[in-house]
Amino acid sequence: MSVLPSTSARTLQGPDERVLASDIRALRRARGLTLAEIALKLGRSVGWVSQVERGLSTPSVGDLRAFAELFGVPISLFFSHDVPVESERGVVVRAGRRRTLGTSESGLVEELLSPDLGGSFEMVRSIFAPGAEMKAAQLRPTEEAGYIASGIFEIEIEGVWHRLGEGDSFRFEGKPYRWRNPGTEPAVVIWVVSPPVY
Missing domain, CATH: 2.60.120.10 (Jelly Rolls)
Structure with a gap:
């Protein structure tokens, strides 16, 4: 698994939350898991997982590590690069x-x-x-x-x-x-x- 830079060096903010939310939702669906199953495995509420998938809550680095382990992906996947031109996003x-x-x-x-x-x-x-x-x-x-x-x-x-x-x-x-x-x-x-x- 990739080593993650410190949170001060690399943070999720603004439009990147939409990419993160979309990726987490896509990974959950690809693995055939429900919101309730994810919540149980992460020790979080269904409401919190739903908010993360809708971009309303930003998970901590610890939460992202837990998501990465659960989905079997490197944590680096959740850290996208800035898109300088908004019309190119997505x-x-x-x-x-x-x-x-x-x-x-x-x-x-x-x-x-x-x-x-x-x-x-x-x-x-x-x-x-x-x-x-x-x-x-x-x-x-x-x-x-x-x-x-x-x-x-x-x-x-x-x-x-x-x-x-x-x-x-x-x-x-x-x-x-x-x-x-x-x-x-x-x-x-x-x-x-x-x-x-x-």
Whole structure:
């Protein structure tokens, strides 16, 4: 899990609360949880969780850590970058303002290309380090697709390995998968997931 800067260095305020509220609601729905279930797991009231999802209450850093642990996402996901032009909020993500997830030590760094998690899908730019791999297959209730922007990328879908290169793409739904980068250069994959899981 990512290390979070101190609250004095990084705070949520103003319009960012709308992004946070939308992301928390989308994550709860993607996991099929009710407000009551979230409240029980966090030791909070249903009313408080509802207010957070509507942008009426701002959770503390401790609360955000609890949300991140509950949803299985890095806490850095909840800290968006400022959008300098209000008309672009929720519509445009500039290259230098993407939310970054993961670390180079993990072998996978991802940048959220979608403005938030409130839509029916999310788009992520995934950078797989040479030799990085997902050792155990994962199964999610999602439809997923990817486009290899650069490098060599191998993905196993339902027990069958596929070796892909620049310009190749893939899609699968509700099947176990895992991946690896067998190359000597980073592999960059544009990944689309529906519904959003980050």
